[in-house]
Amino acid sequence: MAVDKKAVPMREQPVHERIRNFNEVPLGYSEEEALREASRCMQCSKKPCVDGCPVHIDIPAFIKALREKDFQKGIDILHANDSLPCITGRVCPQEEQCQAVCVMKKMGDPISIGRLERFLADRDMQNRVQGKAPRPPAVAKKNKKVAVVGSGPAGVTCAAELAKKGYAVTVFEGYHKLGGVLVYGIPEFRLPKAIVETEIRLLEELGVTFVTNALIGRAMTIEELMKDGYAAVFVGAGAGLPNFMGIPGENLNGVYSANEFLTRVNLMKAYLFPDYDTPVKRGKNVAVVGGGNVAMDSARTALRLGADRVFLIYRRSEKEMPARAEEIERAREEGIDFRFLTNTVRYIGGADGFVKQVECVKMELGAPDASGRRSPVPVPGSEFTIDIDEAIVAIGNTPNPIIPRTTPGLKIKKRGEIEADDDGRTSIPGVFAGGDIVTGAATVITAMGAGRKSAQAIDNYLTAQK
Amino acid sequence: MFKILDTYELGPRMHYVLMDAPLIARKAQAGQFVIVRVSEKGERIPLTIADYDRAQGTVTLVFQEAGKTTCALGAMKKGDSLHDLLGPQGNPTETEKFGHAVVIGGGIGVAPVYPLARALKEKGNKVTSIIGYRSKEHIFWEDKMRAVSDQLIIATNDGSYGRKGFVTDMLKGLMDSNEKVDIVFAIGPAVMMKAVCDMTKPAGIKTIVSLNSLMVCGMGMCGACRVSVGEKTKFTCMDGPDFDGHQVDFALLMKRLETYKSEECSCQGGVHGGR
Numbered sequence: 001m002a003v004d005k006k007a008v009p010m011r012e013q014p015v016h017e018r019i020r021n022f023n024e025v026p027l028g029y030s031e032e033e034a035l036r037e038a039s040r041c042m043q044c045s046k047k048p049c050v051d052g053c054p055v056h057i058d059i060p061a062f063i064k065a066l067r068e069k070d071f072q073k074g075i076d077i078l079h080a081n082d083s084l085p086c087i088t089g090r091v092c093p094q095e096e097q098c099q100a101v102c103v104m105k106k107m108g109d110p111i112s113i114g115r116l117e118r119f120l121a122d123r124d125m126q127n128r129v130q131g132k133a134p135r136p137p138a139v140a141k142k143n144k145k146v147a148v149v150g151s152g153p154a155g156v157t158c159a160a161e162l163a164k165k166g167y168a169v170t171v172f173e174g175y176h177k178l179g180g181v182l183v184y185g186i187p188e189f190r191l192p193k194a195i196v197e198t199e200i201r202l203l204e205e206l207g208v209t210f211v212t213n214a215l216i217g218r219a220m221t222i223e224e225l226m227k228d229g230y231a232a233v234f235v236g237a238g239a240g241l242p243n244f245m246g247i248p249g250e251n252l253n254g255v256y257s258a259n260e261f262l263t264r265v266n267l268m269k270a271y272l273f274p275d276y277d278t279p280v281k282r283g284k285n286v287a288v289v290g291g292g293n294v295a296m297d298s299a300r301t302a303l304r305l306g307a308d309r310v311f312l313i314y315r316r317s318e319k320e321m322p323a324r325a326e327e328i329e330r331a332r333e334e335g336i337d338f339r340f341l342t343n344t345v346r347y348i349g350g351a352d353g354f355v356k357q358v359e360c361v362k363m364e365l366g367a368p369d370a371s372g373r374r375s376p377v378p379v380p381g382s383e384f385t386i387d388i389d390e391a392i393v394a395i396g397n398t399p400n401p402i403i404p405r406t407t408p409g410l411k412i413k414k415r416g417e418i419e420a421d422d423d424g425r426t427s428i429p430g431v432f433a434g435g436d437i438v439t440g441a442a443t444v445i446t447a448m449g450a451g452r453k454s455a456q457a458i459d460n461y462l463t464a465q466k
Numbered sequence: 467m468f469k470i471l472d473t474y475e476l477g478p479r480m481h482y483v484l485m486d487a488p489l490i491a492r493k494a495q496a497g498q499f500v501i502v503r504v505s506e507k508g509e510r511i512p513l514t515i516a517d518y519d520r521a522q523g524t525v526t527l528v529f530q531e532a533g534k535t536t537c538a539l540g541a542m543k544k545g546d547s548l549h550d551l552l553g554p555q556g557n558p559t560e561t562e563k564f565g566h567a568v569v570i571g572g573g574i575g576v577a578p579v580y581p582l583a584r585a586l587k588e589k590g591n592k593v594t595s596i597i598g599y600r601s602k603e604h605i606f607w608e609d610k611m612r613a614v615s616d617q618l619i620i621a622t623n624d625g626s627y628g629r630k631g632f633v634t635d636m637l638k639g640l641m642d643s644n645e646k647v648d649i650v651f652a653i654g655p656a657v658m659m660k661a662v663c664d665m666t667k668p669a670g671i672k673t674i675v676s677l678n679s680l681m682v683c684g685m686g687m688c689g690a691c692r693v694s695v696g697e698k699t700k701f702t703c704m705d706g707p708d709f710d711g712h713q714v715d716f717a718l719l720m721k722r723l724e725t726y727k728s729e730e731c732s733c734q735g736g737v738h739g740g741r
Contacts, residue, residue, distance in 0.1 A: 353721030
């Protein structure tokens with residue numbers, strides 16, 4: 001039988017509708033679509049996809065189970081390496097990971113591994129919510145407490161794994177809501193918040209305790225947690241203060257960091273203002289600066305808030321953009337105006353203190369820099385201005401500064417990251433760390449992988465202690 | 467949920483709220499603040515910690531109705547609960563023995579000045595407190611302030627109580643009297659803090675101000691609270707809220723405080739996210 005070279009497409013909200021709402025864009029596979037896509041997998045013996053996955057999910061095995069309609073076996077295979085497949089099925093950059101190395105790519109489209117993962121995970125979540133999924137086997141309780149700092153992907157994964165091993169886990173979150181970047185950073189149209197809430201509720205059922213409004217480093221230090229009887233601490237404190245370029249006018253009204261803009265819209269639900277109390281500026285002509293996923297999220301959010309034009313200003317060319325190809329494509333479909341090889345020089349404000357224009361300069365690519373990407377250099381005399389009433393600066397952030405500043409003896413790297421080995425061990429015995437606080441800005445799956453590895457290392461550490 | 471143990475009106479649209487918050491009280495120090503969220507759909511706003519009692523496990527908040535959140539908070543009763551309370555946030559005010567310390571509080575800013583004056587007194591300073599109000603009916607905590615001050619000067623804009631004039635007029639009087647002033651702390655509206663700094667800068671008197679920037683996270687993440695200090699961008703929640711007043715770009719601070727003026731709602735005269 002000839003294998004279909006084309007992947008089964010996933011239904012999506014049409015462009016003209018979705019640019020005016022915050023609902024999820026891709027709608028998921030039906031069972032029939034999932035089976036059809038799964039049937040394209042050659043079940044090759046080399047399995048390059050497994051190595052392409054940062055957490056080494058046995059991808060051909062879960063696809064085989066799906067194909068055989070043994071959905072429970074499929075989800076069990078996913079869960080063996082990935083605690084939150086509903087989330088990774090949506091936000092993982094599969095096209096750069098598992099799907100990039102799929103052998104089918106030589107003949108046509110790679111297998112849509114992320115979509116198949118999402119199909120199984122969504123089905124499983126529905127079952128679990130309705131109490132139809134088998135309960136996880138009861139584990140013997142270990143009489144040891146572990147504290148997890150931060151409820152983002154690293155912290156939640158670490159907590160889930162430790163709870164499964166029988167530890168009494170308490171997760172401390174500074175915000176009033178759980179989920180970290182999954183709730184304050186990633187927009188509703190890419191990751192519905194109801195999914196994050198359900199995953200966390202199911203973790204509570206597993207016995208994990210969550211405490212909100214508890215910022216470790218201020219209300220309590222790591223030292224105090226350990227004195228309080230926590231035998232180990234995992235720090236997944238995530239992102240910190242936003243970077244700015246240091247150009248004139250960046251503090252004008254209407255110039256946001258992407259962190260602030262997305263936090264207002266996602267966590268505080270400013271898109272529902274005035275039903276919700278937190279406001280956000282709804283610019284008509286918006287400049288977004290940067291080329292990563294956060295820049296794409298900001299641009300598409302600004303559009304949904306009612307912008308007429310959204311300019312995406314990036315200093316290199318499209319090829320160097322760190323954002324997912326899929327997100328760039330969706331942004332383009334939605335009408336984001338990409339300005340490649342362009343950099344911002346200054347923001348120009350009016351007498352009212354609000355930004356009115358951004359001055360830009362054209363760039364050209366020179367020699368490769370430390371990151372291996374060709375570094376952009378300004379073209380003299382190519383300055384021009386764009387009229388704007390809002391700007392969003394999405395050029396990354398430093399690791400969260402609170403734990404590094406309040407934990408004596410914790411070794412910190414030059415740019416503020418916590419120093420930790422591959423298993424998350426820090427310079428303080430019993431204190432582990434993972435996610436963006438260790439690596440700097442990375443992906444959800446990388447953070448989850450770190451949380452899982454640390455959970456294992458914590459288990460080893462506490463077992464050896466006896 | 468965080469329970470309100472007591473609340474009463476301090477003056478027109480000014481309120482005292484005593485919160486049950488043992489974890490916050492355990493660590494709170496003068497100069498720090500909390501982030502408050504009144505309800506499920508509420509915004510996060512910073513409020514300065516006006517007092518704390520470690521033994522009782524309470525913190526005191528004092529605020530003026532200025533926006534939707536402070537109006538909602540002002541309408542709450544003893545026994546009601548706040549949806550969220552996070553703290554203590556920000557760096558404590560650095561106090562040591564300076565000699566003669568002058569603390570200046572304007573309006574609602576008198577509240578955070580109180581634990582500061584107390585801390586300065588405990589460190590062995592001579593403390594002169596200058597507290598200014600709009601009029602007699604706005605005065606609160608006169609007795610508390612007197613108890614922690616060597617000298618207390620009360621000013622009202624309309625002269626209905628104490629001396630007539632602004633806190634800066636009183637400061638000028640003090641400086642003109644040739645009494646040596648080693649350090650000034652000023653907490654109040656941005657325009658007042660600016661006026662104090664304009665006066666102390668030429669005289670070379672070190673002046674610490676507590677900035678009331680708009681905030682969202684209040685914990686070193688979002689960057690909403692950025693200010694310009696010594697031509698450098700600083701974040702009030704992580705680097706402050708205290709700064710060297712002579713280095714602060716007050717014009718920028720005042721502009722940024724007005725960012726959401728056009729989104730003001732129900733409560734007149736208020737801005738969102740204000741302290």
